[in-house]
Amino acid sequence: MRGYAIRKAMQPHRLTLKVWAVAGSFFGSLCFVLFQGGKLALMLFVIVSILSIYLLLGKWSGIRKTAGSRQLMNAEHETTIEAGSSLNVSMHLQIPGIWPIPYVFVKERLFHKNNTEYTYEVTLVPDWKRRGIFEYKTHPLRRGFYTFGKTECVTEDIFGLFEHTGYIELPQQVAVLPQIVPIREWHQFHQMMKGTNHHSTTTRAVRETTQINGVREYIYGDRLSRIHWNATAKTGTWKSKEFERESLPKTFVVLDRHSQGYTEDEQFELAVSVCASLFHYGASRSFALGLVSGGAASQFFEPKHGQQHLKAVTQHLIGVEADGTYPLRRILKEYVQNVAPGSFVTVISPEHGESMLAVLHWLKQLQLNPCHIFVSADPQRKEHWLKSLKSAGFVGYAVSSLAELPVMLGGRS
Template sequence: MSRLKLRSLKRSRRLSGIKLFGFVWAICLLYVLFQGGKTSIMLFVMVSLLAVYWLLSLLGTKLKTRGSRSLSTDGDRRLLQAGDQVRIKFRMEPPRFLPVPYVIVREVLKRHSGESWSFEESIVPKVRSGGELVYQTPPLERGSYSFTDTELVYEDIFGLVEHKRTVAVPGNFQVLPRTIFIPRWQLFERGLRFAGPQTQQAQSRHETTQIGGVRDYVPGDRMTRIHWNATARTGELKSKEFEHESMPNTMLILDGSAESYPHADLFELAVSTAASLLDYGGRNLIRMGLCTLNASPRIFPPELGPHQHQQMLHHLVDLLPDGQSYAEGYAFMESQSHQFRSGQLLVYISPRSLESFSGMLQFARQRQMTLYHIQIGGFNSRESGSFQKPVWPGAGIQSTHLNTLEELPAAVGGGRV
């Protein structure tokens, strides 16, 4: 309602200004007709030229203004991660005959969570090439970003008349969660009954007969390894990629209930932890899935391949801790129990302590799955000197704690501070 009142107030002011100027022009015309002389003619011509200029400015702002926007980052990386800054270049081309001394450009960048950033700067457009506005965003957090309609404010040379119009230049981009490199995960080297010895490189492990994907042909591959269907489709030699043994199917379970995260930083740490573990699984050819328990829970079954990996990462981009309660997430897992198979490794990522999720332990025991707990915050690993916490007595659960993302490689690798 306030917007409508503001618009009507501006419209009434504009009409009052037009009426006032029309009255002044009529007085000058009468002055010429009844008085005559050089002074009256000069005054009438000046007022008439000013009227023509304002009329052309008003008509010019009604014409289409072209705009374009381009994004770039330091190092020209195609994928943005949390903490990166984006360099934005907005280019506008107003009508060429429009006599505009400068234009105020207002851009608004919105995040999926509702936050917004406003950028405002004045530019001096050139007659032929238009104007260009270049600005840089602050370090961006994880999320989906989009631009609203750009507002252009024109003013005349005298600064008396202001014209506003909006230009729709759609644009959006995503910022992936921040990740950290994990060189090794002790859980897959020892301590589990199904985890055999693992070398530094995933290719040194023995292969199974289960096809896990397709890769480019490498000189020396056997004829039986060539994937003839993929070769026929692409026109290039392709080889079969087999899965490796001794690596369990892993399901990451990310707690997304609002009551579990008193601070937003805790949820960002949990998301970054899940993304870092997904990167580790992709590098080491581990069939790794993802289950997020928020208001819109979703499950990605453990699979290999870059497509599945990218889907899970992009799902984490605009994830929010908006789940109603922990019980609803547990009920969703029960309803999707066919997605959880015997022998899987469940990695539960949550600020909750071990004692508060007995239902998760019961869920894993009923399906003969191994449970691993990564607790976010709530434990001072630097004072204790170790990231690992003793296994819950009689439960067979291994646990670790994180306060910062930089602690993750040492925490899962069995390191000490």
């Protein structure tokens, strides 16, 4: 910072020295032609005069009035991409005026909502109409909201003596969605629904109406009467009919945002991606899921189904951070205390041990059905915690990467 401040303070002095150097060359050649005379002196004076006028007119090069437009090549609806993806950006510049411009140095700034700045620099040579087009690719972006800052355009004269700068304001926001993974089946969830709604063993069809609500992937064990033959013939893969469901117990997903629980950013990103994947799974199966997200700004979403509900939850997950100061049990007491008995509560958290067991036992006392999804990259810790959950009579999963989630939930871990 100190060196940067020194350089900024020295820039006006450097500019003054350059101006005096050009002025000195002009008056030197003028004196040479006045006191010495001759063709050489005259020719030198004409050349220096032309160059001085050229350098002087650089101030009106038109770079300060540069116009442009930005296009996001691979963003859906030009606003969203998935985390881990790069953004392909195309810029079109139009520089007014007639002053010769050898090249333009363009600097783009992309700001994350946590004030992190990413800079992308490109050099282009304008065509004879003073237009320029360039493309660049960002690094893989993490989840969150991004905003483009002012675009800085810099050019110099052919000698590199004077620098001229212009700015283009093209405000644009990009939302980077959390990564999701398609979940084929959540075995324990269906087992819980079956046990909650029935005192005897029955098929899943008993809990469904006769109204067809769509088509889903074939699940091993589906009866022949459920197979959608037209969809199977068109797609070449087995498809089953999806019926509208009767009233089911409420289901809540709890995202633990306690800042002390996460040792690294990737661990929290995994927790958010797991949460987003569960909601996409619920939306694809027409399950009503609610969200409890306790942090600096806590959010509570009632269990609903539909694209609008999924969109609202996803919008919240884009900007969520591990900024909570209260432990998980305090958050649950605030939002889950009055939840109807029999509801399914899935807790996504890196917390484990006696504190998490106490939370699960407390949920059990409220006549709820708790489930813990443990996010950790330590294999020994994962194995030990799963054994502890099983011995305590709770359902639990341990994931260290998003790709493991469908396998774990499908009961093939």
